[in-house]
Amino acid sequence: MKFALKQFFKLLLYSILFWSFAFCSFILIRYYGRNHEKVTTVELNEVTTASEYLIFGLILGLMVGIVYAIVEFLFDKFLSKVLHLGLILLFKSIIYLIFLIFSLTLIAYLAESYIKVDFPNQRGWWITNKIFWVVTLYFIICSLIFSFIRLTNDKFGRGVIFNMIIGRYRKPREVERILMFIDLKSSTTIAESLGHLKYSQFIQDCFYYLNRIVSKYDAEIYQYVGDEAVLTWRLEKGLKQLNCIHLFFEYERRLKRNSKYFTKKYGVIPEFKAGLHSGKIIITEVGTIKKELAYHGDVINTTSRIQEQCNDYNESLLISEELLVNLKLSSKFKSIPLGEELLEGKTETLKLFAIHKTS
Template sequence: MLSPKSKRNISRIIPFGVIWLGLGWFILFVEGAATQHQNLNPSSAITLTTEVFIFASIAVTVVGLIVGAVEVLWMGHLFSKKSFTQKLLYKVGFYTFFLLLVILITYPLAAGVELDVSPFDTQVREKFSNFLMSIEFVSTSVSISLSLFLSLFYSEISDNVGHGVLMNFFTGKYHKPTEEKRIFLFSDMKSSTTIAEQLGHIKYFELLREYYSDFSDPIIRHAGEVYQYVGDEIVISWKYEDGIKANNCIECFFAMKADLQKRGDWYSAIFGVVPTFKAGLHVGKVTTGEIGALKKEIIFTGDVLNTTARIQGLCNKYNVDILVSEDLITALQLGNELQIESLGTTALKGKEGRMELLTIQKRVSVLGKG
């Protein structure tokens, strides 16, 4: 079974291969239409046979997947704090060298397929030499550069709006409102007003950026989706099945807390404070759909969001870091490593009736082993 993080990485890498393959086919179609499917310069250009077409399709897809893997697993993190334009420029420089290497490898292989000889054959070397001095080399470089630009542009858009949201827009999943069951976690930084006054606006913003960055890996590992950043508050959502599986929604909270604590000394040295947070969790049905005229968004509406916010707001009253509704607790299969304590029933502002709230802690023995 693949982990949520592996599934997410694979789902982000695959579109790169699709982009390269689709654009490669489009360029071949345009060139074929322009030349009436004739090789006008056989001394340097490769004739498009069935075997060459199959090889080219496989090659561009593999190259696209390699670019995607490099982008998702390494390059994206390396330049994560650069501006959009800076990232594009740095990446284009790196990939230009990489793709020249690709041409040096794939052209002799394709020529070998066309001529039915070894890629190291004299005929291939001669044809490759002619290719490097021909207009076909320029055309190929432009085509590859276009594929590179579009895939990097997709990557940046995906990072900015969220891969899941982008895919939902493409597929039109929420073009019509849909009712679904979801779990929500509302997290709020403790003493944020005091910290902001202490640090000033710019320094506080830098702290928030690091604070949210530290949450990213736990959220990914536990199949969560960031719904909103609102000031110092983050709203995380799960499809019901994903949140219940392996207690992802609860384990995500403890993983976020643990990752933040690991960097406690760093926060103290850089900002003079170590941020902490409190969270409320609840489950219920929401209506999900696209909304907006000037700016499209996929939003959730439903009582569960207001209720979760109210639950999170009671953490200070009960002096706990996490509050969970009875509805969610009963849906989970919590093991002995978690200690559950009921805090009784309470009336939530704006709601009729009372709701039982519970808090959860990792048992001391388990924390000691970790």
């Protein structure tokens, strides 16, 4: 609940800032273009300045920002899994249209009182009013821009799309990352029992609960490969408050909490295993069609091999000594040494530890 509120207030802040800027920009454009339009004044007021008009842009931006944040949060949090995209867009469109009618009518009344401009506000004024539909179109365009920014942040991580635009990853860059390979246990057996279609729905449901906690622990999802997901952290974010450890056990807890749902729908409760490792990797853009960021380096292969060792040791979470020494485990967790392991394709052994939750 605490994290959900934090997410909402962050969205609320960004939404208010975005829409205030958007509508202030719109008001300025309308203000400096007013001489080319037929504007009826109730009382001629030559001293009305742009700053006075901007007050209405801020009011409208504040109102739209609050409502927009509430609607987007509620739909994302509670209805995205229940309704398909078409219904979501339909319901959102109806809500926003009704709100625009209400908010612009209110702004018209305020404008008449404070800047003495006669705006149409009679019942049904919006149906034939060109300005209303211009504002509606402007709202749709700005909404698409805001949604695009949110989607790119979700897909690539915060700030990554900006770095791609300025060409930061056009040349390979070396960075230090924590990686987690997380994979479904007994995937072959489950796939054979469920069949391809139902198994795909099963994986979709499993990763839904993973997606709900990724931002909570400052992780980024690099990619999905079948029934496996690859997560990454910037080193400081992964180490902070043991985010890279807490994420796995939080995910495990959520799956168990929804065990009745999985049992009823699929007849099986999902369990996942994971490997954790850290080190320097190369990030670069690849491809011209469907361009994306690619991670290269030995750390990726090593992390994958660590995750594969979970079956041999019958453990759910394994971690390399290299990463463990940088983590300050709390009393909630304990590490169990498993000895040195010569991973497939390696010439040097690697010390592995199992992580257990004590409370």
